[in-house]
Amino acid sequence: MEQRRKRTTYHHGDLRAALVEAGVELARTGGPHAVVLREVARVVGVAPNSAYGHFATLGALKRAVAQKALREMGGAMLARLARFEEPADPAEAAKAYLREVGRAYVRFALDEPGLFATAMGGDPAGTKTPGFVEDTADPSYEDRPKPDTVVLDALSRLTEAGYTTPGTVQAAVMACWATVHGLSTILLDLQPNLPEAERDAAVDSALDVLILGLTTSRRQP
Amino acid sequence: MEQRRKRTTYHHGDLRAALVEAGVELARTGGPHAVVLREVARVVGVAPNSAYGHFATLGALKRAVAQKALREMGGAMLARLARFEEPADPAEAAKAYLREVGRAYVRFALDEPGLFATAMGGDPAGTKTPGFVEDTADPSYEDRPKPDTVVLDALSRLTEAGYTTPGTVQAAVMACWATVHGLSTILLDLQPNLPEAERDAAVDSALDVLILGLTTSRRQP
DNA sequence: TGTACATCAGTGAACGCGCGTTCACTGATGTAC
């Protein structure tokens, strides 16, 4: 809590980025609630008010932190998916890929609960911030999609495999998202003490139901 | 914020219940974050420290409030379900009932976002409270199940209708819960501005996928 | 190459706030005789 970096130069160099980065680390440990202006400044080793040169308000800083957390989640999912070996059969591959995307989503939530809550937490009582550019074009974002992009990608593969028609993708997205997001928040907030084995079984069986529902024709045979 | 009730007697009568009730009302309006000891006391019209006669700590009060919110959710779901007209065919009835349970869950979340967040919010930084009975046997709770009981009930009806085998109920619970809870949190936190029509469509199609997945045999035909 | 000066980036001190919790207390209540 009182770790602070030494600094030799008077000018920092890139204080804005340092503030956001410190905010992300605080969020990682303690969730969005832990992103507190004075603590962020303390970690960076800078006066409490120096953030006002770069952010109009704490809310603006928190929004930047949330953006970064969201991208870190997308990046983590992508990294895991890169290691995924696809089945030969394209239909099976599409299903297995979607399952893996679901697992990756939940895994990030469980591994990084603070960042997950920060990324997903709604607008954290932040007000509008006129005068400051909100969605900074951070070059480090480019290889890191938002998680919903990853989910969408998996669904379009399912469509290509002939399972869902393009018209129903919209609906399928919500079903997928609800399942993985629901699993994540339930396991984190409501069932935090579930043994690991049961947890994994719950995730897999919920994904079973999801994929079965997505790949079964709407008209019963 | 500064509404306070007048009180004629020095002794309150049932201050404990009044504090919890005031807490629930604050949670209804502003979520768990709004349940603040001094504000609760203010609303009841009592000294800020008087709560310590009934709760060891703010955390204990918040936990009581969360319990009550959870029961209010269960009650609201039950009230809606009582108005539900079942199809004649028992298999269809079981499916339609589950769908209605899902709708009731999400509806409560959308209608009472503050209470929903309070009921579902994990342990809100509250510590253990030795010396105080935690799960008070409040008689007003008896007709109000917890929401998960309602979901479980719907699933056992599905089992009776021959859709799921008793062994897979555990798994089915998680799939259901994830869908309805995920829908709720997504629509509240991540997509708060979705038009009502699209929102309802999203809920229904996600429930479609869920029910289809639950009622389709695991082995593809 | 060296100096003057405008601009920039971070500082130091202070503000007012609402919070949870503590302490010693006092007014009201109910029971015993």
Add this chain to the structure above:
DNA sequence: TGTACATCAGTGAACGCGCGTTCACTGATGTAC
């Protein structure tokens, strides 16, 4: 029925805390000549 007194339930004032934000400032930087 009336009084004494122990118990109970809420009080008043204060504590120390960390917060977001403001103000006038000063040290460092870069550009013009």
